[in-house]
Amino acid sequence: MQYQVQGIVIRSMDYGEGNKIITIFSREMGKIAVIVRGAKKLKSRYGSVSQLFTSGQYLFFRSGQLGTLKHAEIVDSHHAIREDLHLSAYASYMAELTDRMLADQEANPYLFDQLNAAMKGLIEHKDMQIISFIYEMKIWTHAGYLPELEVCVACRREDNEMAFSAAxxxxxxxxxxxxxxxxLILSSGTLKLIRLFARMDITRLGQIDVKPETKTSLKNLMRSYFDAQIGVPLKSRNFLDQMDKYGI
Known part of the structure; x- marks a missing residue:
């Protein structure tokens, strides 16, 4: 059967001598894997549409789990992301989160729009770390992992001295x-932001200025929670950590 979808390439791997298998996060069908024949050849017309982070319209035929690309048109190549180490690192993190946390062929137009807006936000030089925090919370919400952020998980009441328990x-x-x-003891600013991020729509995100110490607090909170409650190993997160460690 033939399908046409709007999608973003979130994974690309070599397959044989001249082919690639790409994973597309599509608006209509969720995650789908498609083989792109001849994508690695120098003059391939499909080489560009199979690159990581590319947004496009994809027409493919599928009779089993793996589709075969028949035609594709680029909507946005997002080449600026691939050309910048930091942008590429954060885009890779969001793409890997999507790939690892979502089931195949599970359509989610809202989450697709969030990822698409996140990619555009990176190109528009919005805070890449804040964008990744917000998108990660969208993934948590979809997967049923959103933490309790409003009231105490133990007694169900709220006070002015809230701390965050990953465990x-x-x-x-x-x-x-x-x-x-x-x-983790949270400042009022950190608590306000983490609650805001859970509700925020990335498509409406403007320029946001967050203090470095607040971003560090947010990162510690989100990392500790992810490790305690989800525990999915991510290569892209390790790379981000190495960048931070060596000040790249």
Whole structure:
């Protein structure tokens, strides 16, 4: 059967001498894997449409799990992302999150629009770290992993001294903080932002200025929660950590 979808390439791997298999996150069908014959050849007309982060219209035939590309047109090559180490690193992180956290052929137009807006945001020089935080929370929400951010996970009340427990899956009030001595103490600014990110639509994200120390706090919160509750190993996250470690 033949299908036409709007999609973003979130994974690309060599297949045989001249072919590639690409994973497309599509608006209509979710994640789909398609073989692009001759994509590695120098004069291939499909070489560009099979590059990572490319947004396009893809026409393919499928009789089993793996489709075969018949035609494609680029909507946005996102070449500026591939040409910049930092942009590429954060785009790779969001693409790998999508690939690892979502099931195949599970359509989610909203999440597709969020990823598409995230890619555009990177090109428009919006804060790449903030964009990745927000998109990651969209993935958590879709996968059913969003932490409790409004009330205490233990007693269900809210106070002004909330801390975040990765192990217990959300906020702890001052009275219940003893339940997790490793809970992260949050500033009012960090608490406000993490709640905002859970609701924010990336398509409406403007320029946002967040203090470096607040971004560090947000990163620690999100990393600790991901490791405690989800635990999916991500190569792209390791690369981001290496960049931070060596100040690249």
């Amino acid at each position: 217990l899956g959300g906020m702890l009030c001052g009275s219940c903080r003893f339940k997790d001595l490793k809970a």
